[in-house]
Amino acid sequence: MTATAFITHKDCWLHEMGPYHPECADRLSAINDRLIAAGMDLFLAFHDAPVATVEQLSRAHPQEHVEGLLANVPESGIRHLDPDTAVCPGSMKAAVRAAGAGILAVDLVMSKEVENAFCAVRPPGHHAEKAKAMGFCFFNNVAVAAHHAMAEHGLERVAIIDFDVHHGNGTEDIFKDDPRVMMASIFQHPFYPYSGTDNPAPNMVNVPVPAGTRGDAFRQIVTDIWMPALRKHNPQLIVISAGFDSHYEDDMGSLGLVEADYVWVTEQLRALADECAEKRIVSILEGGYALSSLARSVVSHIKALADI
Numbered sequence: 001m002t003a004t005a006f007i008t009h010k011d012c013w014l015h016e017m018g019p020y021h022p023e024c025a026d027r028l029s030a031i032n033d034r035l036i037a038a039g040m041d042l043f044l045a046f047h048d049a050p051v052a053t054v055e056q057l058s059r060a061h062p063q064e065h066v067e068g069l070l071a072n073v074p075e076s077g078i079r080h081l082d083p084d085t086a087v088c089p090g091s092m093k094a095a096v097r098a099a100g101a102g103i104l105a106v107d108l109v110m111s112k113e114v115e116n117a118f119c120a121v122r123p124p125g126h127h128a129e130k131a132k133a134m135g136f137c138f139f140n141n142v143a144v145a146a147h148h149a150m151a152e153h154g155l156e157r158v159a160i161i162d163f164d165v166h167h168g169n170g171t172e173d174i175f176k177d178d179p180r181v182m183m184a185s186i187f188q189h190p191f192y193p194y195s196g197t198d199n200p201a202p203n204m205v206n207v208p209v210p211a212g213t214r215g216d217a218f219r220q221i222v223t224d225i226w227m228p229a230l231r232k233h234n235p236q237l238i239v240i241s242a243g244f245d246s247h248y249e250d251d252m253g254s255l256g257l258v259e260a261d262y263v264w265v266t267e268q269l270r271a272l273a274d275e276c277a278e279k280r281i282v283s284i285l286e287g288g289y290a291l292s293s294l295a296r297s298v299v300s301h302i303k304a305l306a307d308i
């Protein structure tokens with residue numbers, strides 16, 4: 001058995017938000033190049049992401065909102081939804097594959113075809129709230145995946161882990177009143193989107209950290225705060241909002257994580273998944289905009305998932 005699936009789709013290259021936008025298709029090309037250069041392509045099970053259906057997307061978002069987004073693409077050029085989030089003619093083709101990747105990943109780990117899966121997709125999702133696209137995000141890919149696992153596979157407890165430099169406000173918005181889903185996150189604060197610190201629900205284990213926080217403090221927080229809460233929740237599936245803009249070299253934020261920290265946290269989560277989730281981990285790309293550190297970090301993360 002190949003332990004780890006790698007899921008992507010060429011339509012994820014079709015979404016663009018204008019010249020020089022940091023959330024660009026080159027991110028996925030950099031990941032692919034590095035994966036091949038590292039010889040990792042021999043060890044992974046490659047899959048094309050399917051299209052997420054309106055029904056699947058509508059578990060995380062109101063159906064009217066989903067249909068509105070799908071219909072709101074320009075015939076040419078770019079249309080802005082907020083100052084940093086825009087759609088082009090191919091945007092929704094990419095967005096439904098990004099969400100569909102998480103759906104397939106859940107199906108693959110539930111059927112035990114693989115132990116875990118990484119989804120190299122864009123647009124990212126964790127800022128997408130129930131009824132609001134924002135922050136480069138349209139559909140909340142991790143939320144769609146978690147809902148699919150509960151609705152189609154009958155899971156009762158899921159954990160979402162988020163180590164992106166930004167708070168996953170969308171994921172919190174979708175699950176704050178749903179005790180089946182626990183979210184554990186770390187994020188730079190104060191920083192965009194300026195959320196995650198006011199009266200979080202009991203199932204939201206959000207840890208704001210100041211700019212300049214490095215890996216030693218990150219590991220302490222994971223050990224002291226995330227892990228006890230995660231063991232208590234006892235998730236049957238772990239979904240990762242894998243954002244690599246928390247890397248030291250990424251100018252989008254000011255945290256100081258490096259590849260070894262992503263490997264370490266991945267190993268902690270694999271140990272947890274071995275204990276309570278029959279090894280099941282679904283990891284979905286969020287941020288990460290410095291192409292070199294993004295690609296190195298993703299490959300390190302996948303090596304840790306695949307235990308290579």
Ligand SMILES: [Zn+2]
Pocket residue numbers: 164165166243245286287288
């Ligand atoms: Zn981010």
